[in-house]
Amino acid sequence: MKIYTLHKKQNLPITVDEAWRFLSSPNNLKTITPDYMGFHIISGADRPMFSGQIIQYMVTPVLGIKTKWVTEITHVKDKAYFVDEQRFGPYALWHHKHFIKEIEGGVEMEDIIDYKVPMGILGQMVHPFLVKPKLEEIFNYRTQKLEDLFGKYE
Numbered sequence: 695m696k697i698y699t700l701h702k703k704q705n706l707p708i709t710v711d712e713a714w715r716f717l718s719s720p721n722n723l724k725t726i727t728p729d730y731m732g733f734h735i736i737s738g739a740d741r742p743m744f745s746g747q748i749i750q751y752m753v754t755p756v757l758g759i760k761t762k763w764v765t766e767i768t769h770v771k772d773k774a775y776f777v778d779e780q781r782f783g784p785y786a787l788w789h790h791k792h793f794i795k796e797i798e799g800g801v802e803m804e805d806i807i808d809y810k811v812p813m814g815i816l817g818q819m820v821h822p823f824l825v826k827p828k829l830e831e832i833f834n835y836r837t838q839k840l841e842d843l844f845g846k847y848e
Contacts, residue, residue: 696818697787698826700807702833705847706840707800714773714794716843717803718743723751725843726836731755736762745770748781755784756828786810786817800847803840805833 706713716722720739727733731753738749747767754760763783770776773794780788787810795802811817811825 695810696821697808697810698821700805700809700826700829700833702805702837704803704837704840705797705800706803706844707847708844710773710794710796710801712844713801713803717792717794718770718776720749726839727753728832728835731832732760743767743770743776749778753784756824784812786812 720735720743724733724735734752736750736752738747741747745767749765749767751763751765752760753763761784764781765778765783765788766781768777768779775791775793777792778788778790787808789808791804791806793802793804793806795804807829809829811821817825
């Protein structure tokens with residue numbers, strides 16, 4: 695069983711409060727997700743984030759195939775971190791840690807995603823040229839969109 699990790703860091707010139715308010719709202723995920731993914735929240739985003747929260751989405755991650763994605767917010771520490779884990783969806787495993795910490799002149803946001811692709815050895819074979827580049831593209835889009843919204847950290 696091969697587990698992959700995607701690790702991204704980004705600094706933004708905003709306060710921890712601003713970062714937390716934006717990032718901890720599931721409704722803002724659509725804003726920082728490429729349009730071609732057809733991201734749509736079905737249910738579960740009607741309350742502020744809490745441990746045990748189940749959120750259902752429709753998304754088109756690859757090849758135009760619509761997929762239901764169900765995640766659970768498993769851990770939350772106010773203005774510091776939260777973790778979402780896939781309960782149903784396109785990955786065999788999805789564990790996404792979001793960290794926020796204050797730095798001089800802003801915040802550092804860190805994402806650590808541990809994931810496993812489905813379909814065993816076939817999934818591992820397509821990972822380097824299909825899954826990994828797609829995830830990199832999505833998180834690069836997210837980085838740019840957050841800079842567009844909040845400014846570039848200097």
